[in-house]
Amino acid sequence: MSAHGHADGHLPHDPEKATLEGRNKILGFWLFLGAETVLFGTLFSAYLALRHNVLDGPHPAELFQLPMVFAATMILLTSSLTSVFAVQALHHHKVKAMINWLIVTIVLGLGFLGLEIYEFYHYVQEGHGFTTSAFSSSFYTLVGFHGAHVAFGVLWIGLLIGQIFKKGLTVVTAPKIYVSAIYWHFIDVVWVFIFTVVYLMGKVG
């Protein structure tokens, strides 16, 4: 059965898994997330290996500010909840609710990004630039990679909202929404390790 076989008919229960294309997409995306796990893991291990080498720059314990990190964490955590609500709406074929939840997710994502940019700006002011030390290079690379993933997610989900407006919820668009939600959760999961390993452990010393 091809993708468009379902397109104009009745929408099945799990529209994201109704076609082989959709199932392939979900499986392939999961495998990609397996690869992403290793990618972030390597960034983490580079950070772990280099984190003590601060040279003349500020020490992680004096640099990091927990309230800001806590705020960012709360924002991202909430956005993960709103994105799962969007998937739930998808399963109930409630297109409008889904779009609303997706928009909330994007807004929260933008809020997180704003905080992160402010945070980086602040750090640079304190003499913690990208080239300052091995610690700073590996810090910005790890956290920056995560930030870039958030930014990509925001753009991606935004694009999908546009597509839903134009094409409606179909067996072609549903897998995309589902996969983007999985991606968003994955970003949140990575953040759990970032705030734990980078910020909290950095604060402990």
Next chain:
Amino acid sequence: MAAHAHTVKRYKGLMDWLTTVDHKKIGILYLIAGFFFFLIGGLEAILIRIQLARPMQNVVGEETFNQLLTMHGTTMIFLAAMPMLFALMNAVIPLQIGARDVAFPFLNSLGFWTFFFGGVLLNLSWFAGAVPDAGWTAYATLSGPTYNPGHGIDYYVIGLQIAGIGTLLGGINFMATIINMRAPGLSFMRLPMFTWAIFITSALIVFAFPVLTVGLVALMFDRLFQANFFEPGTGGNSVLWEHIFWVFGHPEVYILILPAFGVISDVVSTFSRKRLFGYSSMVFATVLIAFLGFMVWAHHMFTTGLGPVANGLFSIATMLIAVPTGVKIFNWLFTLWGGSIRFTTASMFAIGFIPTFVMGGVTGVMLASAPADFQYHDSYFVVAHFHYVIVGGLIFGIFAGLHYWWPKMFGRMLNEGLGKLTFWTFFIGFHLTFFVQHFLGLLGMPRRVATYLPYQGFDTMNLISTIGAFLMGIGTIVFLINVFTTWAKPRNATGDAWEDGRTLEWSIPSPPPEYNFKQTPLVRGYDAWWKEKMEGKTEMIPAEPVGSIHMPSPSILPLIMSIGLFIAGFGFMYNQLIVAGIGLAITFGCMLLRSVFDDHGFHIEPEDQDKGVHV
């Protein structure tokens, strides 16, 4: 070619090849590009051997020599061996699992083009006059900005980064394909051994390549944006690069050799007319090798100074790999045992593989013993070892696979006489080149030396080695002659070209029609096609009625996306961030287009399905 509901533009000639998403055509593209890079890498090897033929020669200078050895290694591994494996994967896997295409035809095409442009970018370094020269391992700090200020390593970093994207996509694609697209009845424990090998290989790619990606990003940041990952002066650590490289690099070795194992399994079993001996232990051994492959990287670093605990652990872990590998060797031998062995070029390469690979394997175990490795490491002994494994293993496997599946890919049988000449020149040349190198290493010759002083006992063996290299070159040329002369002749291959075919690809015409299977076959056991033949049937039992077949549309976007990355790569290298931005914009723009415009594909109706099929 009637389109159903949607009209899809179909191209002819060159545009057909640039836009194709058909796995069979992509396989051919991989083969052409991979073999082209194989010739370049081979030429570099010949130049290396000419330089080393006699002591204190200056045929190429020391700097050029380092460039040659770096580009030889990088080209052979990333741009020749892996693409030729991808060629076989693409040509064979969907056919072996009874599928009409891979899970993601578009990504398949994208994977090819990113590999191709990454490879082209890397090789353009020769014209830019800034060639990577820190070895394919690019150890920091020799590859860092302080001691390698030119653009050479930038070509390495960015070329591999772009090519690596393609490889990762391929890995994901083939894993998803093998999981989701198998024909009805084809359970995992009925998969042909080659498919199993590719499944595991793809998994290795998925979990190993991201490590390289990060390593290259970090090295690129060090070089282009003054980061401090590997620079000891600013708190970085050069050993970290070694770890990252080998955490990727060792699985990479298995990414290369496991497909060859798969090819050998299929070829040996076909040409001895026997079921593969110990199939389930073969599967288990493959999985085990892959698993252990992630836990042995530091055996490349015994002399780095990790300390006795690490060296001991990695010694033992490495030795353990010999066990599943040994299981495979004996299973092949006992597949041949009691069989009816037919000597074709394919089977000769496969049978030549077994003793050759055993020799590479046993030197591997010798190297695993860390205290002894203090003597072998970075000497010609290691050079001999890994060429026995990679050339004697992988390249023999690829040649076996190419001769075996050539009729399926192109509908033409390669000439057996020329094929056997290829085998003997290549086989003898190979052993001549590399056998003596074991002794060179033991006598104290370090590897990667641009030349050597006389009176050290190295002269004769180096000369022998060079002569052998020329023989291998001749073997390769004979293969090319074989390909071109066969090309000029009409198609002559039947569906079951070797008559003893066992797996699904031999149940359909050679070359297969673009939809592969008119009706998806029903698989009733291991060696599905053999099983049906033994019951006197001449075709597979269909699992579905004849009907309209849905096909994905061709697309030019993968090519343009890869060109975008290529442009962005140059932009980053020469610090023209606007150019880099334009390149990335092209790539992301294409992604946007791909997302916004749905690909509905087209249908081939039953009445059109037999057009142009060679029976």
Next chain:
Amino acid sequence: MNRRRVTKRLLPLLAGFALLLSACGREDLSTLNPQGPVAETQFDLMKLSIGIMALVVVVVFAICIYVLIRFRRRPGDTSIPKQVEGNHKLEIIWTVIPLALLLVLGVPTIQHVFGLAKDYSKDKEALQVKVTAHQYWWEFEYKDLGITTAQELIVPTGKKIMFEMTGADVKHSFWIPSIGGKMDTNPGTTNKMYLEFPKEGVFRGKCAELCGPSHAYMDFKAKAVSADSFERWVSAMKAPAKMPEDVEIAKAFEAKCLLCHAIGQENQGSAPNLTGIGDRQTIGGILYNSDVVADPQPGDKPAAQNLHDWIKDPQQYKPDNKMPNAAENGLTEEELTAIAKYLADYKLDYQSSGK
């Protein structure tokens, strides 16, 4: 020309010849001809592993050849052989036997991994040497003795020599094949390794890690001398440096050479220490001094000539090294010859029985 003809005649005997060669190899270079306990331990392990592996190879080859002869398809044979799924007994055998063989190899491996990693850096009896690898030369600092030398490591026999190694620029690898295996010199970290030299003699050392264009030329020598000679060498090294007698030459030497190099032990430069360079086997690690080495080969030149050639154009012998050629350095031919002669004559008399 003559050599080439000989080689051609030998071509049919290539394989045998190679095997023959493997039996010996240079005494001062080959890992197969160990001259110290560390290399001997490693050689024993190599012999053990080669033995086990030869067994495996013989078994596989035998089965392979038998199968190929016995089971080849006769023309016109269309019979279908029995389709065997496998054989659990056999499969267990070829899992267990390799495991047992690996155990035989694994136990001594672990034993020697720890044995060869022993740390003698706190041992008063051991001689502590700090090795710093540079592009493309070796610096040897005897920390407890306050001596630094270059390119030629002088050690006493009968003592454990504890090396502490690091790289000054890129990664190199310190290797004296006939005495013991190699250890990398990583920039930024320090490695440790001990070696022993029971016999007097000169042993060839090499850099084993690609380190740039002149990687192939980064040789050094390790010279083992008796304990008495070593003591004399130490005091000779510590004695006040001897400058050229001619004042003009001394001035030129000081202005044009000692900016980077050093003689004596008062200051250390960024380039090799030249104290007693006239005693060294080679100039630059690769130009053998026919008047110093025990077995001069055709083409070797006396030290004064080698020094002259080297100083005149070091880039010709070791491309990418940091030493400017004589013209760039402003050395006249006269100064060059005089400095070369002075250096060639700069010998430290420390060996009891002449050279």
Next chain:
Amino acid sequence: MENNQSTEQPTKRHKVEGPQKHIVAFVMSLALTIIAFAAVAAGEINTTFVYIILVTMAVIQVFVQMSFWMHLKDKGHLYPIIGIVAGVFVVFTMVIMAEYWVWW
């Protein structure tokens, strides 16, 4: 081209999916996060102990989010689970590498 070997078949689990379990997961994640931050903010606890708390909280939270929000506890997720577990295994070896074998 329907395929009966697929593991991603639509499942027949369709009870109406309510928001409760997601909110439960959210509250759990919230609690785990707050515990982690509090352990650090308290500042007077033994460092090793804090590390243990932090890692435990993170692992539990990831487990909660993956099984509820990323649906890994649902049927037909064998291969995604294998994929993530394999990735975690590689990461695990690399973290050991980074902690023990980079500096000495």
